Amino acid sequence: MNNKQFEACQKQVNLSYSPYSNYKVAAAVLLKDGSIITGMNIENASYPLSICAERVALFRTYASGYKKDDIVSLMVYSNRTDSYPYPCGACRQVMSELMDLESDVIVVNESKKEDVLKVKDLLPFAFTKENL
Numbered sequence: 001m002n003n004k005q006f007e008a009c010q011k012q013v014n015l016s017y018s019p020y021s022n023y024k025v026a027a028a029v030l031l032k033d034g035s036i037i038t039g040m041n042i043e044n045a046s047y048p049l050s051i052c053a054e055r056v057a058l059f060r061t062y063a064s065g066y067k068k069d070d071i072v073s074l075m076v077y078s079n080r081t082d083s084y085p086y087p088c089g090a091c092r093q094v095m096s097e098l099m100d101l102e103s104d105v106i107v108v109n110e111s112k113k114e115d116v117l118k119v120k121d122l123l124p125f126a127f128t129k130e131n132l
């Protein structure tokens with residue numbers, strides 16, 4: 001596990017805006033240049049408008065001028081010790097678009113046990129630009 005990426009998640013999770021679920025998630029994109037771009041879940045009183053930590057981190061990455069070839073991995077973190085923040089279907093679709101299918105998604109919680117999956121394994125048969 002990359003400690004810098006884990007610590008970035010531990011810090012960012014404090015900014016989670018999750019008054020409805022009280023489920024706090026953070027995500028951190030590790031880039032090939034060594035920098036880290038974080039995100040956290042941001043909820044809304046109109047529940048479906050809420051956004052997951054993973055998409056905030058990936059959108060911030062692209063908004064900062066980086067592309068999929070710049071990304072090493074995406075870490076998804078929950079500060080719980082009893083459950084893991086496996087990414088939702090919407091986030092898996094966004095990962096399939098914005099990340100290399102061979103790159104790693106690291107699912108981790110405060111107990112520091114991790115599960116490492118490739119984007120292609122999180123969403124087999126993804127709908128991609130090749131389908132258009």
Ligand code: THU
Nearest residue numbers: 021023025041052053085086087
């Ligand atoms: N959530 C994430 O941010 N990422 C995940 O991987 C799982 C779920 C958020 C969405 C919502 O704000 C809260 O967790 C409960 O579903």
